[in-house]
Amino acid sequence: MANDLKFLVVDDFSTMRRIVRNLLKEIGYAEADEAEDGVVALNKLRNGNFSFVVSDINMPNMNGFQLLQEIKKDEKLKHLPVLMVTAEARKEDIVMAAQQGAAGYIVKPFTKATLEDKVNLILTKLGLKT
């Protein structure tokens, strides 16, 4: 069931992690964990059972692009959908994210409806939601 999916929310700002987690809960996805950068996220992904990644781009230690590349290089993780949620609004960043295998791109500030639309669209494409 889609509602049993476990999400990993990656953002260096704790405020934004809480907002995204709360929104996911409101739209029916209560199972979520957090990571403050790409390094912590990758460690959690390799040791946990996650189904979906929501990631910021501009983060210390390992940014969202690097995390995306690591996920797509990893045989066990490459199937994971990665939704970028970021303030980076340059067109080249959006194109790069798509080329590197991001499942979606949301530019901050965003609304609950936008997050809900993108998450549900990605899950529907993957056959995880009808």
Add this chain to the structure above:
Amino acid sequence: MSADGVLNLSDTGDSANSLAVHQRIGTLTRQLHDSLNGLGLAEKVKNWAGELPDAKSRLSYIARLTGEAAEKVLNSVDQAKTHHDHIAAETRRIGALIVKDPVAAVAKGHVMNFITDVETASQKIDKHLTEIMMAQDFHDLTGQVIARVVNLAASIEAQLVQLLIVTAPTEVPQKVVETAAAAAAAVPLSFVVHDQPVLEGPAINPQDDPDVVSGQSEVDDLLASLGF
């Protein structure tokens, strides 16, 4: 010195002194100019001049975003409180009706109407609470912008300290450096300041830059045009 405290060289009546002061100022100006060039700072000073308006527009962006967030929160609180007050008043009214005649209160639909009212108001209050939560996203967006302005200020400070070391009397610069370093270390930051900003962060004036999108619909259009 004139009555208003402004130095007037002619007041001294000593033209030789005035000339000496002028020559000294000229020498200092030349030394400063040479120091800036010698340190390769002249180009940096030009860059600061270009970056300061950018810092100003970033600070304006912060002021705007925090102002809008505060406005959104206060509006949502006002509306949520209105719904809450309505339910509180209705609760008292229905309570009185039930105490007076419980059978009639149910039979006439007062209790059922009240339950419907509570459910509607709860949904509206929940919507306002979500809006209040979403308004907090300014912390992330302004934090990224503040980090860039702090980096700019730190860069200017470092160059000015370097300039002071070269131009000030021998023992003063070390104290200045210590004071500046101590002050910088004492400032508590609730966000990470990256050594080298790699990414641009929030677009301050997206309408002025064709290379950035101004909203989610443009992101969706761009991705759709690429077949994603």
